[in-house]
Amino acid sequence: MSSIHIQGGRLIDPANDIDETLDLWLQDGKVLAVGAPPKGFSPNQVIDATGKVVCPGIIDLGVHLREPGQEHKGTICSEARAAAKGGITTLICMPDTLPVIDTPAVWELIRRRAKACGTARVLAIGALTQSLEGEQLAEMSALKQAGCVAVSNTRRRMANTLVSRHALEYASTFDLPVLLCSEDPHLKAGGCMHEGAVASRLGLPGIPAAAETVAVARDLALTEHTGCRSHFHTLSTGRAIEMIRQARQDGARISAGVAIHQLFLMDTDVDGFNAACHVDPPLRTQSDRDRLRKAVSEGDIQVICSDHQPHEADAKTEPFPLTAPGISGLETLLPLSLKLVEEGVLDLATAIAALSAGPARVLDLPLGRLDPGRSADICIFDPEAIWELRPGEMASQGKNTPFSGWEFRGQVTHTLFEGRITWSKDS
Amino acid sequence: MNAQIEQTDAQGRLRHFLSIEGFRREQLERILDTAESFAMLPGRQVKKVPLLRGKIITNLFFENSTRTRTTFELAAKLLSADVINFNVNVSATAKGETLLDTLRNIEAMHSDMFVVRHSASGAAHFIARHAAPGVSVINAGDGRHAHPTQAMLDMFTIRRHKGDFTPLRVAIVGDIQHSRVARSQIMALNILGVTEVRVIAPRTLLPADVRSLGVHVYHDLDQGLEDVDVVIMLRLQKERMDNALLPSEHEYFQLYGLTGERLKRARPDAIVMHPGPINRGVEIASEVADGPQSVILQQVSYGIAVRMAVMSMALGGGAGEQQT
Known part of the structure; x- marks a missing residue:
């Protein structure tokens, strides 16, 4: 079997509190040793990581894979390749494929296809309700046995609060974490951007901040009532953060995540009807953005994700309200996170933790850390390399990004998944 | 592709009229002055002038509106332009033809100007962004955005x-x-x-x-x-x-x-x-x-003079001013 020596890099492994120049030895897809060389080990490959950062492969919690059902937007293989290019080794996919992941059979199809592609681990979040229709519970026990690591109803609406209550209770029976995309569909109405001065000027139907806060308040109450393990996915408002912070201080077993674009863009970026900035939940105000940034640095938000949603060009080529929301985000997740470090918002270890150990802890995954015996899922990046994002060069099938032309410092040079090099900048 | 659409050219002449936003006071006053020249023409309110002879103006209406379309049509005809009325059945576009498809089809008819009404805010900007160079776009109402x-x-x-x-x-x-x-x-x-x-x-x-x-x-x-x-x-x-x-x-x-x-x-x-x-x-x-x-x-009745002003300025490079 393969054996690799990663030499001379700055190893950052937040789960083990490591940040120093240490070598790594990998064998048979696992980490064999950290720091001191194992006896009698002769690697058949050496990666020179001098001047580079070596960290756990990124775990992207909550990506929208388009296969099965919407292969014109992306396939498991195309997106798994994009993941490898972005230093991501684990994609945790949302259940809103077509058909939805509400039976083990759909998940089995995705699992097999992902295995055949082989460039990233794909894990699944099962549906909370059948067909995500919000009415009848999905067979969560079967989904868990088949390997689903959590359940979610995505952003689809639940029929009523009673169904939500029962769904959370039932999930907690099997200790399945529930990924909540808290949003009141009535307050959202036909909105397509943050309700505020920009929406008022552009005449675009707004989504008030209350659409999120009302639902977060309800879901916090239901979480407390049911004892469910809730993860509040892709938050957008500062007020929701305050509520979640308070609930955590009161001892609630909850976690929270944010999409990386929410830490950079604001509703003002929509000006000029910029469909690349049409996302759901919408980009909000500068004070929301700043509050979200603070929450990541203070640990109230444990997960940064890409909320990856690849689209074909046509889906974004319509008048703004008619365009599909979402950003193809796999390849900008790490670069933007490094920009937060550059801007002094986060230290490097916190940023890496929010991309690896954080999501692993939320879902109890034995991943996102590099102690001996763990899967050799590794991201190596050159923290000084400067490059510019050009959508045409993206590996994802979806080129829908608002970050076209942005200059980044820090570029992935190698991605290793289960000890195999799945991306190398020079090859 | 998401750059702001310029409504005037490098010389400050009107190209598109999509929104009031971005215009300076003198530019709006020039539109009013030009409209004044049409409104003051002798005879019954407004008389036919040959300013846009040979130009093709397409009314591209994705929302029902007899009144607004009629005043645009009358304004265009009083400027001697040829007018095509294209009322797009919204349910037909819902069956798969995108707005861009519709636009490309109509562009094949070589219009010099689109007068656009659509229920989505930003639709006029969208069409201006994707229309062939040299084609002017006049917003006749887009969603809640602008008229x-x-x-x-x-x-x-x-x-x-x-x-x-x-x-x-x-x-x-x-x-x-x-x-x-x-x-x-x-x-x-x-x-x-x-x-x-x-x-x-x-x-x-x-x-x-x-x-x-x-x-x-x-x-x-x-x-x-x-x-x-x-x-x-x-x-x-x-x-x-x-x-x-x-x-x-x-x-x-x-x-x-x-x-x-x-x-x-x-x-x-x-x-x-x-x-x-x-x-x-x-x-x-x-x-x-x-x-x-x-x-x-x-x-x-002033609506006709104002629309004549906007159309002639966008297509004739201030042709309306020659009347004053």
Whole structure:
């Protein structure tokens, strides 16, 4: 079997509190040793990581894979390749494929296809309700046995609060974490951007901040009532953060995540009807953005994700309200996170933790850390390399990004998944 | 591809007319001056001129509107342009043809100008962004965003009656939230330098952060009308009751309907405007709509001159000015 020596890099492994120049030895897809060389080990490959950062492969919690059902937007293989290019080794996919992941059979199809592609681990979040229709519970026990690591109803609406209550209770029976995309569909109405001065000027139907806060308040109450393990996915408002912070201080077993674009863009970026900035939940105000940034640095938000949603060009080529929301985000997740470090918002270890150990802890995954015996899922990046994002060069099938032309410092040079090099900048 | 669309060329000449936003005072005044030259032509209001002979103007309407389309059509014909009317059945586009497909098809007919109405905010900008170079786009109303020619004909009406904009207080009454006309009027009035723009409506009919548009907010009609020079009434759509934004037409008229008695709060020489079509007894009493201070019907006839001005300036590079 393969054996690799990663030499001379700055190893950052937040789960083990490591940040120093240490070598790594990998064998048979696992980490064999950290720091001191194992006896009698002769690697058949050496990666020179001098001047580079070596960290756990990124775990992207909550990506929208388009296969099965919407292969014109992306396939498991195309997106798994994009993941490898972005230093991501684990994609945790949302259940809103077509058909939805509400039976083990759909998940089995995705699992097999992902295995055949082989460039990233794909894990699944099962549906909370059948067909995500919000009415009848999905067979969560079967989904868990088949390997689903959590359940979610995505952003689809639940029929009523009673169904939500029962769904959370039932999930907690099997200790399945529930990924909540808290949003009141009535307050959202036909909105397509943050309700505020920009929406008022552009005449675009707004989504008030209350659409999120009302639902977060309800879901916090239901979480407390049911004892469910809730993860509040892709938050957008500062007020929701305050509520979640308070609930955590009161001892609630909850976690929270944010999409990386929410830490950079604001509703003002929509000006000029910029469909690349049409996302759901919408980009909000500068004070929301700043509050979200603070929450990541203070640990109230444990997960940064890409909320990856690849689209074909046509889906974004319509008048703004008619365009599909979402950003193809796999390849900008790490670069933007490094920009937060550059801007002094986060230290490097916190940023890496929010991309690896954080999501692993939320879902109890034995991943996102590099102690001996763990899967050799590794991201190596050159923290000084400067490059510019050009959508045409993206590996994802979806080129829908608002970050076209942005200059980044820090570029992935190698991605290793289960000890195999799945991306190398020079090859 | 998401760069802001420039509405004027490097020499400051009109290319597109998508929104009032971004224009300077002199540019808006030039449109009004040009419209004045058409309105003053001898004969019955406006006479046919050969300015756009050989030009093809396509009315591209994705939303039903007989009135607006007709005034654009008449304006184009009075400029001697050839007019194609393209009423796109929205249900047909829902079956798969995208707006871009529709646009490409019509472009094959070599139009020089699209006059666009669409239910989605930003649709006119979208078409301007994707239309072939050299094709002008005039926004005839997009969603809740903008209806710049309507706003300019309202400005024209105000100028005709009041002369100078700067001392004026203008009140806009009614459903600001869903009104593209109101948004364009507010922008135009502020650019033209009026003393004060007021909006008068219940909270449910005002957009978020409405003050950021540059207006003073009143919820009480009597207070809001105090000392104003111009009263602009907006049409109330019936569906506002269904969406629980208002309890009833009856209560709306009690609170916000313009009656002769209420109009006395405004300055004695105040004019009353309405973009039409009016709902008598809902937002405006007949005694006011048909009364001496009403200029509603003049607005309609000025609409033709203003649209002629915009079309000739966008296609002829200020051709209208040669008339003055």
